Amino acid sequence: MHLLITGTNGFIGCALVRAAHRRGWQVTGVGRQESANPVWDTVDSRPDDYIRADLTKRFQLNTHPDAVIHDAGLASPWAHPDSFLAANVGTTVRMMEWARAHGKLPFHFISSSSVFYRNTDQLGLTENSPIPPDDEQINIYSRSKAKAERLVRRYPGSWTILRPRAVFGPGDPVLLPRIADAAQAGRLPLFTRPGRAPVICDLTPVDVVAEYVIRAVETGATGTFNLTNGTPVELQEFLLGLLRRMGLPTPTRRLPVGVAMSLAKSAEIVSARWRDYREPLITRYGVSMFAWSKTFDVSHTRSVLGEPLLSIEQSIDQLVEWYREKA
Numbered sequence: 001m002h003l004l005i006t007g008t009n010g011f012i013g014c015a016l017v018r019a020a021h022r023r024g025w026q027v028t029g030v031g032r033q034e035s036a037n038p039v040w041d042t043v044d045s046r047p048d049d050y051i052r053a054d055l056t057k058r059f060q061l062n063t064h065p066d067a068v069i070h071d072a073g074l075a076s077p078w079a080h081p082d083s084f085l086a087a088n089v090g091t092t093v094r095m096m097e098w099a100r101a102h103g104k105l106p107f108h109f110i111s112s113s114s115v116f117y118r119n120t121d122q123l124g125l126t127e128n129s130p131i132p133p134d135d136e137q138i139n140i141y142s143r144s145k146a147k148a149e150r151l152v153r154r155y156p157g158s159w160t161i162l163r164p165r166a167v168f169g170p171g172d173p174v175l176l177p178r179i180a181d182a183a184q185a186g187r188l189p190l191f192t193r194p195g196r197a198p199v200i201c202d203l204t205p206v207d208v209v210a211e212y213v214i215r216a217v218e219t220g221a222t223g224t225f226n227l228t229n230g231t232p233v234e235l236q237e238f239l240l241g242l243l244r245r246m247g248l249p250t251p252t253r254r255l256p257v258g259v260a261m262s263l264a265k266s267a268e269i270v271s272a273r274w275r276d277y278r279e280p281l282i283t284r285y286g287v288s289m290f291a292w293s294k295t296f297d298v299s300h301t302r303s304v305l306g307e308p309l310l311s312i313e314q315s316i317d318q319l320v321e322w323y324r325e326k327a
Contacts, residue, residue, distance in 0.1 A: 001025040003217065004065035004105075006055060006095060007072030009033050011173050012110060012164070015210035016069060023214065028063045030055065030072065055091040061098065067106040067217050068099045074141070075112075075174055077285040078268070080277040081140045088144035089151070096155050104157030108216060111149050113165035113226060113296065114142035114285075119261075121196070121293040127224045127300055139285040149224075160216050161224040162209075165296060166289070169206035169315055170322035178286070179239070180323075183248045187281065189255035190236060191290045199235040200293045202228035205315035208308045215305045229308045230298040235290060245320045247327075257291040 003020055007013040008029030020027045029050045053059040055072055072095075074087035092109065099105040115131050116122065117138040122129075137143035152159050168175055182188035193199075204227055212227050243250050264287050267280035310318075 001067070001217070002028070002063075002065045003067055003069060004028045004030065004061065004063055005069045005071060006030045006091070007070075007110075008050070010071065010075075011169075011171055012167060012206060012209055013071045014171060015169070015206045016071060016213060019207070019210040019214045023218075028061075028065060030061065055094055056086045059094070064102070065105065067108065068095060069108045069110070069213060069217070070095045071110040073110075074144075076141065076279070077139065077283045078271065078277070078279040079140075083277075084140045084144040085147075088141070089147050092148040092151055096151065100156060106217070106220070107152065107155050107157060107159045108213060109148065109152045109159065109161050110213065111161050111163045112142065112145045113163045113228075113294070114138060115146040115149060115163065117142060117288065117292075117294065119288055119292060123293060123295045124297045125226065125295070126297045127226055138288060139283075141285070158220070158222050160221055162213055162216065162227055163225065164204050164209045164227045165294065166201060166203045166228075167206050167209055168203060168319060170318055172206070172319070176319070176323070179243075180246070180248055182281075183243055183251065186249065186251075188251045189253045189260070190251050191257050191260060191287065192254050193257045193291060197293075198237075199290065200232045200295060201235050202230065202232050202295050202298075203238075203312060204228045205308075205310050205312070205318075207315070208310055211309040212301065212305050219305070221304055225301045225305065226296045226298055227301060228296045228298055229310075229312050230296070230302065231312050232295045233312065242316065242320070245316075246323050257287065260287045260291070 003025055005016050005027055008017050009031035017027050030053050032054050051061055072091050074084055096107060099107050116125050116129055118132060131146055134143050137146060149161050152161055208229060209227050240250050261284055264282045264284040267282050271278055271280045
């Protein structure tokens with residue numbers, strides 16, 4: 001099997017490279033950076049297995065894979081709207097055009113569970129749960145992923161849409177650094193929501209995501225899959241335990257969700273109008289991740305793609321070990 005994987009210098013992309021090489025598959029990786037991520041040094045790869053290309057512009061990929069995994073994109077709680085559209089919608093269009101021109105190759109799109117999100121508790125979401133219209137999406141990132149999903153469903157070859165939820169693990173560049181930095185600086189509060197039960201949510205280790213994607217390729221699966229470990233955790237309890245294990249300060253200051261949302265909205269307005277969309281210290285999307293329960297019914301994923309590769313506990317052990325070594 002020969003895979004073309006975009007975004008291989010990213011968090012999930014690196015995990016995809018490792019998972020494919022564990023099966024002895026050939027991987028051609030695509031990224032914007034001059035050189036490949038050091039993960040390529042740990043697998044059996046050749047110098048020409050990595051191609052530098054900016055997929056937001058015209059590009060050439062001289063390779064002949066059996067399938068395409070499109071993971072390249074912009075994953076961030078805040079950025080200029082045009083950046084999200086170019087990175088998450090424009091690149092998907094171009095990669096589907098390329099895959100169609102090369103024999104309607106199987107196309108596997110890494111989306112996001114955020115396409116479902118609303119500012120309320122959502123429990124037991126399935127692949128068929130309603131997706132809010134674009135003008136009701138929780139942020140521009142989720143809107144761009146929802147737009148891209150609609151395009152993928154029109155692809156003339158076989159396709160899958162895979163929606164990871166709250167991906168974490170060694171090498172995490174998004175969730176853990178923001179939480180760790182805020183905790184270290186004393187800016188991380190405990191969000192409160194009077195009259196409501198504790199927030200529970202599903203999490204997904206990055207190696208579980210990668211393994212599920214590779215299984216989708218391997219089995220010829222088609223359609224849409226929500227990706228989580230299917231073992232929800234109480235978020236505040238989980239976060240406090242993780243911070244303690246990493247040797248970081250635990251928050252004691254409490255902040256009502258409504259107040260946090262108002263502060264975040266003001267910070268976003270300042271960023272958009274006067275700071276060229278520089279990411280603010282607090283965003284409404286960031287607050288929502290701690291404010292609302294999100295769980296998923298992953299029975300469809302498990303029936304087609306099997307059980308998760310790792311448990312949440314095993315993945316936390318790996319994450320803590322990596323963080324301590326890095327620190």
